[in-house]
Amino acid sequence: MDTAVIGRDAELAVIERAFEQAARGTASLVWVQGPAGSGKSALIDAAVARFHDRDDGPGLVWRVTCDAPEQLIEHAISEQLLRLSDDVPDAGGFRLEEETRPHHVAVELLRRLSERAREATVLLVVDDAHWCDHSSRQSIRFLLRRIEHMRVAVIVAQRPTPGGPDGPERLRGPMRLERIDLHGLSVDGVRQLMAARGIPLTPRAGKRLHTHTAGSPQLIVALASELSREVLSAGEGALPAPASFTDWVRRVYTEAEADVRSVVAAVTVVGAPTPLPMLRAMTGCETLAEAIDSGIELGLLRMVSMGQGRLVDVEHALVRSAVQQSIGFAEHLALQQRASELVGDPVLAMLHRLQASVEHDAQLAAEAVELAEQQVASGAVLASARLLTLAAAVVPPARRQELLLRGAAQLLRIGEVRWAQQVLEAVERERQEEPSAAELLVAGHLATQLGDPARARSMLGRAYEAGTDPRVVAGAAELLAYLNMDAGAGEEAHAWALRALEAADPDQGALECAGTVLVSAGALLDDLAGVRSVLQRHIGRFEGTDSLPDITLGLALAELWTGRHGQADELLTRLRDPADGGAAVLRTTTRLAQAELDYRTGRWEAVLATTDSDLALVDEGWDTRVAPMTLAVGAYVCAARGEYERAEAFIVRAESLIEGISNLPSWLMTRLARARMALAMGDPDRVVSLLLPLAEPGAAGGVPEGVHAWRADLAEALLAIGLADEAGDVLESAELDDDPHAATGLLRVRAGHAVAVGDTALAEELHRRAVEPGARASGAFVHARALLAAGAFTRRQGRRREAAGLLEEALAGLTELGAAPFAEQARMELQLCALRRSASDAQKLTPAEEAVARLVVAGHTNKEIAGTLVVSIKTVESHLGRIFSKLGVRHRVELVTLLAARGRRLPPGSGPSGEGGSR
Numbered sequence: 001m002d003t004a005v006i007g008r009d010a011e012l013a014v015i016e017r018a019f020e021q022a023a024r025g026t027a028s029l030v031w032v033q034g035p036a037g038s039g040k041s042a043l044i045d046a047a048v049a050r051f052h053d054r055d056d057g058p059g060l061v062w063r064v065t066c067d068a069p070e071q072l073i074e075h076a077i078s079e080q081l082l083r084l085s086d087d088v089p090d091a092g093g094f095r096l097e098e099e100t101r102p103h104h105v106a107v108e109l110l111r112r113l114s115e116r117a118r119e120a121t122v123l124l125v126v127d128d129a130h131w132c133d134h135s136s137r138q139s140i141r142f143l144l145r146r147i148e149h150m151r152v153a154v155i156v157a158q159r160p161t162p163g164g165p166d167g168p169e170r171l172r173g174p175m176r177l178e179r180i181d182l183h184g185l186s187v188d189g190v191r192q193l194m195a196a197r198g199i200p201l202t203p204r205a206g207k208r209l210h211t212h213t214a215g216s217p218q219l220i221v222a223l224a225s226e227l228s229r230e231v232l233s234a235g236e237g238a239l240p241a242p243a244s245f246t247d248w249v250r251r252v253y254t255e256a257e258a259d260v261r262s263v264v265a266a267v268t269v270v271g272a273p274t275p276l277p278m279l280r281a282m283t284g285c286e287t288l289a290e291a292i293d294s295g296i297e298l299g300l301l302r303m304v305s306m307g308q309g310r311l312v313d314v315e316h317a318l319v320r321s322a323v324q325q326s327i328g329f330a331e332h333l334a335l336q337q338r339a340s341e342l343v344g345d346p347v348l349a350m351l352h353r354l355q356a357s358v359e360h361d362a363q364l365a366a367e368a369v370e371l372a373e374q375q376v377a378s379g380a381v382l383a384s385a386r387l388l389t390l391a392a393a394v395v396p397p398a399r400r401q402e403l404l405l406r407g408a409a410q411l412l413r414i415g416e417v418r419w420a421q422q423v424l425e426a427v428e429r430e431r432q433e434e435p436s437a438a439e440l441l442v443a444g445h446l447a448t449q450l451g452d453p454a455r456a457r458s459m460l461g462r463a464y465e466a467g468t469d470p471r472v473v474a475g476a477a478e479l480l481a482y483l484n485m486d487a488g489a490g491e492e493a494h495a496w497a498l499r500a501l502e503a504a505d506p507d508q509g510a511l512e513c514a515g516t517v518l519v520s521a522g523a524l525l526d527d528l529a530g531v532r533s534v535l536q537r538h539i540g541r542f543e544g545t546d547s548l549p550d551i552t553l554g555l556a557l558a559e560l561w562t563g564r565h566g567q568a569d570e571l572l573t574r575l576r577d578p579a580d581g582g583a584a585v586l587r588t589t590t591r592l593a594q595a596e597l598d599y600r601t602g603r604w605e606a607v608l609a610t611t612d613s614d615l616a617l618v619d620e621g622w623d624t625r626v627a628p629m630t631l632a633v634g635a636y637v638c639a640a641r642g643e644y645e646r647a648e649a650f651i652v653r654a655e656s657l658i659e660g661i662s663n664l665p666s667w668l669m670t671r672l673a674r675a676r677m678a679l680a681m682g683d684p685d686r687v688v689s690l691l692l693p694l695a696e697p698g699a700a701g702g703v704p705e706g707v708h709a710w711r712a713d714l715a716e717a718l719l720a721i722g723l724a725d726e727a728g729d730v731l732e733s734a735e736l737d738d739d740p741h742a743a744t745g746l747l748r749v750r751a752g753h754a755v756a757v758g759d760t761a762l763a764e765e766l767h768r769r770a771v772e773p774g775a776r777a778s779g780a781f782v783h784a785r786a787l788l789a790a791g792a793f794t795r796r797q798g799r800r801r802e803a804a805g806l807l808e809e810a811l812a813g814l815t816e817l818g819a820a821p822f823a824e825q826a827r828m829e830l831q832l833c834a835l836r837r838s839a840s841d842a843q844k845l846t847p848a849e850e851a852v853a854r855l856v857v858a859g860h861t862n863k864e865i866a867g868t869l870v871v872s873i874k875t876v877e878s879h880l881g882r883i884f885s886k887l888g889v890r891h892r893v894e895l896v897t898l899l900a901a902r903g904r905r906l907p908p909g910s911g912p913s914g915e916g917g918s919r
Contacts, residue, residue, distance in 0.1 A: 007189025022153035034182025037218030066131035077136035106142035129158035184215020249322035273311035437467035471509030478514035490524030510546030515554030588626035602780025628654035628666035635673035687717035712745035744778035784813035815881035
């Protein structure tokens with residue numbers, strides 16, 4: 001990968017178009033403009049390489065680079081161009097002298113360029129044109145205005161020069177002009193550049209580096225060569241400036257007037273755009289305005305407009321880093337103290353106070369810890385971690401270790417793995433004896449997050465054995481439960497989760513996943529009723545504590561997996577606020593539970609919103625162990641809707657997150673997502689290849705259908721390829737448990753199996769049970785599919801009118817969900833019923849359907865109908881599906897024709913407006 005041009009695909013595409021135009025005999029000019037370090041020369045390097053690799057034959061490159069010292073030498077750049085073309089016939093007859101007029105130089109260059117352009121396409125490049133000498137500038141301008149019909153592409157690159165003498169409009173003449181304004185890379189571009197250099201960054205770390213460098217590729221590459229991988233990949237903490245930039249800032253800063261240095265130092269210490277009154281109070285500067293103006297002229301300061309008016313900030317984040325290294329220690333402490341007295345935010349004030357302290361201060365540390373605990377209670381875990389890690393600097397070593405470990409634990413709680421790793425390394429460097437149980441717990445948690453289960457088990461086991469603090473014992477136990485759950489060890493996960501619940505002290509610490517792991521383990525052991533009972537016994541004990549959300553979420557999962565959707569929804573509603581500010585695993589598991597509930601109950605748009613949001617959280621570096629399961633649920637929806645590319649994208653991302661780690665639940669759901677996409681696409685062989693291994697002894701086949709209902713999908717695929725006996729074996733191993741969601745799917749496929757083995761009576765009974773009153777509680781999609789299967793079976797038994805009723809209901813449900821592949825199956829089955837309704841059937845339309853039908857006849861689109869009736873477009877489409885099936889028509893034209901034939905008058909000028917059910 002060419003790391004120099006990462007994030008510049010659009011710019012290279014512009015240059016490629018210029019090459020293509022030149023090859024066709026029409027010259028064009030590409031004007032590249034950007035500040036120093038924005039990657040102009042790197043872009044040109046890549047463009048030249050692509051020019052040489054073109055398929056339309058060899059080309060010729062004339063490339064010159066202007067240099068600052070040469071801008072005072074007449075004809076300096078013209079001489080470079082003449083040397084590049086010395087091999088042109090009769091080139092020796094031209095002599096360049098200092099007194100040679102630019103016009104004569106241009107005529108000679110034009111002759112030589114014309115000669116070469118007849119033989120091949122020529123790429124003419126002038127880099128760093130802002131340093132071009134005056135005479136050469138005149139010659140180049142004359143030349144470029146006369147090459148319109150030559151096979152020449154021209155690239156001119158320079159820094160922004162407002163009011164400069166030769167802008168692109170003057171240079172190009174009649175040529176086509178393409179402008180490229182190079183700015184800093186985006187955050188994604190920064191991450192791509194660093195990844196190509198072997199340093200992957202989380203979005204938080206990428207954003208920090210982007211803010212620090214303004215996306216400048218040159219500065220990013222400089223820092224990448226100077227700093228360690230660990231420093232760059234952390235999501236928090238100040239970054240230094242590159243050495244060359246630091247030297248320049250230090251020189252300018254130290255040579256500035258005292259008032260200017262005072263103002264720049266104050267803004268640097270505040271760390272954010274600073275109001276003028278605060279600056280005056282911090283510096284005591286009498287000539288504040290003049291000092292700010294001087295700082296701006298020197299390139300150290302800038303003015304910014306915000307809600308508080310005009311504020312002063314450093315010109316660039318790198319200036320702040322460089323100045324911090326230049327401020328004297330005493331001045332730094334004094335400025336920190338003044339800032340703490342002037343900022344209004346209590347957290348910022350405390351952070352400044354901590355940085356102003358030079359000795360142990362037990363009272364200050366106690367205040368900081370109290371404020372940190374308040375921040376945790378309000379959900380601001382990151383602020384709490386910052387306070388704890390800074391407070392550690394103002395306490396004796398023993399207390400310092402405790403605060404650093406608490407800070408690291410907070411960081412791990414919200415998924416800030418790299419920063420937590422740095423804090424833990426500081427603890428290990430300073431430790432003089434064997435690690436404490438608290439340190440072992442944090443180390444085990446870190447190893448869990450880093451995907452090292454063996455090290456995590458070792459550390460957590462030692463923490464559990466050595467721990468006397470209930471927070472340590474319970475924390476180690478629940479993480480061991482989590483690790484065993486990931487490995488599919490249900491009994492061990494169940495035992496450790498129980499130990500965590502029993503060890504936890506309601507007044508100290510917070511359980512983060514013991515309750516949810518207990519329920520997951522209960523599902524593996526087919527004992528959801530038992531674990532629900534355990535959680536219900538504990539919920540009163542943890543009422544009003546920080547552990548309550550985990551217990552509540554566990555109960556919500558138990559209700560969800562046993563088909564009690566209403567109760568699950570109620571419990572999840574209670575969790576929304578606590579989960580938003582809680583631990584990463586609590587947040588992500590709550591989102592997963594909500595996505596699963598929404599999938600079952602037909603709130604598919606909400607599923608996709610959650611999935612997209614989870615992708616953003618993953619990009620922000622949050623916990624990634626649960627996210628693959630949420631992505632899989634999103635893929636279920638997309639597959640059922642026929643949105644296969646989007647489903648594939650979700651699945652691929654989920655697979656990338658679990659690659660190389662032990663995470664059985666995520667692996668299983670991701671595989672099931674692939675199978676469901678294959679099923680929707682009509683590829684039963686692929687479904688069998690994916691799911692049949694799960695039915696083997698010792699595989700994931702022990703998972704009850706209420707959690708991952710994969711057996712119905714596998715059996716359905718086996719029936720589709722004619723393997724009825726194998727399908728029967730799979731169905732025989734699946735019990736109809738308490739979850740109607742799984743049970744309905746199994747009843748549908750068992751009915752299909754009964755038909756395959758010739759037991760029509762059994763098939764009739766199974767279909768009846770799958771669609772009997774109350775079956776809709778099983779879930780919108782599984783209920784609609786059961787209706788579709790029952791309708792198809794009934795039609796094949798010759799009861800077409802009864803079949804049509806089932807199929808109409810199925811079509812309505814599938815249309816409302818947007819499940820296009822399955823809705824199309826329902827339409828085909830309805831057509832096979834070959835029923836034409838009587839005129840009186842039109843009167844059976846509901847009032848809402850009548851309203852939609854009238855507006856269709858009036859020529860309105862679905863969007864217009866939705867606006868008129870104040871409903872969603874999907875609701876209109878759902879009504880149309882029912883109208884079409886009730887009236888026995890296939891599309892809008894037939895609907896209008898039918899109603900017109902029955903005497904329903906059309907409004908003047910109205911008529912059929914399309915053929916689809918959707919417009």
